[in-house]
Amino acid sequence: PASVSCSLSVLLASMGSIISSMVEEALSGLLDLRAGRASVGLSTSYTVADAKVKPLAIGGGLWLTGSIAELRVSVEPLKGIFSSSPPSKIMVRGITLEISDSANHGNNANHTPVSSASQAPLPTSPSADLKKYLKRLSAEVEEITVALRFAGQTFALRVGSVQLTPKSERDQRLSWRIVHKGVRFCHGVAGADLGGLGDGASLVHLQFNSPRCLQISFDVLTAASLRLDAAQLLSILDLAAALEALLIAARAEKLRVDSAPTPFKLGINLQGAHAELKAYNDVLFSCKCGDASLHLTEADFVVRASTVSIGGGGAASQSSNLVVRGCTTGGRLTLQHSFAGESFPPWRGAAELLADDPSFREHQGLFLTLCDGFITEPLEAPAGRRRTRSESPGAGRRTVRARL
Numbered sequence: 001p002a003s004v005s006c007s008l009s010v011l012l013a014s015m016g017s018i019i020s021s022m023v024e025e026a027l028s029g030l031l032d033l034r035a036g037r038a039s040v041g042l043s044t045s046y047t048v049a050d051a052k053v054k055p056l057a058i059g060g061g062l063w064l065t066g067s068i069a070e071l072r073v074s075v076e077p078l079k080g081i082f083s084s085s086p087p088s089k090i091m092v093r094g095i096t097l098e099i100s101d102s103a104n105h106g107n108n109a110n111h112t113p114v115s116s117a118s119q120a121p122l123p124t125s126p127s128a129d130l131k132k133y134l135k136r137l138s139a140e141v142e143e144i145t146v147a148l149r150f151a152g153q154t155f156a157l158r159v160g161s162v163q164l165t166p167k168s169e170r171d172q173r174l175s176w177r178i179v180h181k182g183v184r185f186c187h188g189v190a191g192a193d194l195g196g197l198g199d200g201a202s203l204v205h206l207q208f209n210s211p212r213c214l215q216i217s218f219d220v221l222t223a224a225s226l227r228l229d230a231a232q233l234l235s236i237l238d239l240a241a242a243l244e245a246l247l248i249a250a251r252a253e254k255l256r257v258d259s260a261p262t263p264f265k266l267g268i269n270l271q272g273a274h275a276e277l278k279a280y281n282d283v284l285f286s287c288k289c290g291d292a293s294l295h296l297t298e299a300d301f302v303v304r305a306s307t308v309s310i311g312g313g314g315a316a317s318q319s320s321n322l323v324v325r326g327c328t329t330g331g332r333l334t335l336q337h338s339f340a341g342e343s344f345p346p347w348r349g350a351a352e353l354l355a356d357d358p359s360f361r362e363h364q365g366l367f368l369t370l371c372d373g374f375i376t377e378p379l380e381a382p383a384g385r386r387r388t389r390s391e392s393p394g395a396g397r398r399t400v401r402a403r404l
Helices: 002-027 102-105 127-134 229-256 348-355 358-372
Strands: 037-039 046-061 062-075 088-101 137-150 155-166 172-180 183-187 192-197 200-210 215-222 225-228 263-280 284-299 300-312 317-329 334-337 376-377
Touching: 127 172, 127 215, 127 317, 137 229, 155 229, 225 229, 229 358, 263 300, 263 348, 284 317
Parallel strands: 088 137, 215 263, 225 263, 334 376
Antiparallel strands: 037 046, 046 062, 062 088, 137 155, 155 172, 155 183, 172 200, 183 192, 192 225, 200 215, 263 284, 284 300, 300 317, 317 334
């Protein structure tokens, strides 16, 4: 009995050291952990209250700051007594993050400007030991707010709660099932609701193909929605234009010091989406689709959507599958579709009306590009079936075989 007790004490003490090292590797580059404390028992834990996010320069003059009201990481060593990586769990309450430009960052009394050179680097690829814990990691998170304040605009993502459980330990990827509630997108200081995700489950996968290449994919198993009025659309376009200018400058600076862009892969899959724009006392534009996906790399992107139905402004709705592809560095987009009729694209009426509105003068070029700036191609018919008349391009469209 004495030897068993001694062995158990050694095991628990060892787990206390391991969990402290694990938290340090995973979070010390992002959080100030000086107030953290470890407790050893049948469940070894590491707790931090009111943890401050270290000011982090994320590129282009943007900073990430914030705080976490309560964070607790626990490991149950007895459940993993025959394993090198016993199950671990994170419980978090009250995450508040803010992304802002350097001007806002410097003027905030709670944020002390810190040069990026003085920050602890975030690990691009976790160590083998940390990966073992991540594969068995579960988490419960409540009250999340991520705000973007830039170019005079404020947008926020708010999440009521998230429960995360490991999906598979055999896969080379790090995979979790996520149950989310209360995912909403908001605009302005008053937090006007713009839409969000339905409550339900989703999947997330992470894979480190090399120390510098991260691959992330999200399978969102609920529908997404977005509802805007004209003023909210204008705010989004103003923000997008400012971010585009910032990213162009950041890309040029990176290429000046490092000719090779950092490789990455991002995939997002949606099970349904709906968007609506209200303007001029009417529903000017509406769009519904079945499954939709985005695949983005450092070089290019592809957006696919099935059974896209577009209407609004009193016009009859039109439906088609869509594929949009392009380069992340710019250039004309390629649109593959099977819309028919002389009014192509079906959003032309809404785009031309907004282009003529003095409020959208700064974005007139964008609306005109949405009308006639695409390289259009027909969708490729599935193997073994000839393209029908409705799938053929309309008048004035190119009859070029799709490059899928």
